[in-house]
């Protein structure tokens with residue numbers, strides 16, 4: 001697949017979190033439809049934190065083909081799958097337990113390997129290889145959509161400011177044992193995977209993220225982890241934010257339309 005210069009982010013802002021979530025659901029359904037038409041499936045990676053709750057408008061929307069979704073986690077905390085810190089548990093509680101998604105199509109970490117994070121992250125990488133390698137011949141998997149959040153420090157997935165993982169060029173899935181945000185042991189997609197996606201959508205809401213968003217969008221040269229998400233193969237990064245979160249940002253907004 002050709003590498004192209006990254007296109008500029010597209011920033012959508014909404015007056016309320018309800019409007020944001022509704023627009024996000026419509027955007028996801030459109031991406032899903034295009035992907036199923038092309039490939040017969042929809043590959044999506046989901047984050048934890050506030051994101052799973054922001055997907056709740058999908059629950060009763062017509063047009064979601066849950067049977068075609070292949071779900072991975074953009075990052076996961078290395079805790080049992082039913083632990084309160086697990087991104088899988090959060091997504092299950094907030095979304096998957098409420099919709100007819102196929103359990104086999106939700107790709108979780110293998111917690112039985114938790115004593116050895118290298119082995120655990122390799123196993124998750126192999127899970128990705130099984131899903132993507134024969135279907136797309138790219139060096140890295142090409143997700144139809146990766147859904148990300150960003151923390152107050154500008155981290156995304158489990159890629160934290162100043163961490164050596166920010167320069168990983170080879171691995172698809174890496175691990176960290178020193179996450180500054182608890183819990184410390186995690187796995188994460190690397191930039192090569194995130195930046196090969198067809199679409200990456202950040203979802204950010206609330207005034208508490210206003211300073212972070214200003215730095216990420218107006219000062220990308222500062223290199224916060226979220227600013228480094230620039231799909232190039234080719235792909236597009238979108239920002240779905242609410243007005244309080246974007247209140248300090250000068251970066252131009254685009255009116256939302258499908």
Ligand SMILES: O=C1O[C@H](COP(=O)(O)O)[C@@H](O)[C@H](O)[C@H]1O
Nearest residue numbers: 047048049050051149150151157
């Ligand atoms: O620890 C994590 O934090 C980020 C951001 O979470 P948020 O609650 O501030 O939206 C999240 O995207 C990531 O998946 C998670 O593991």
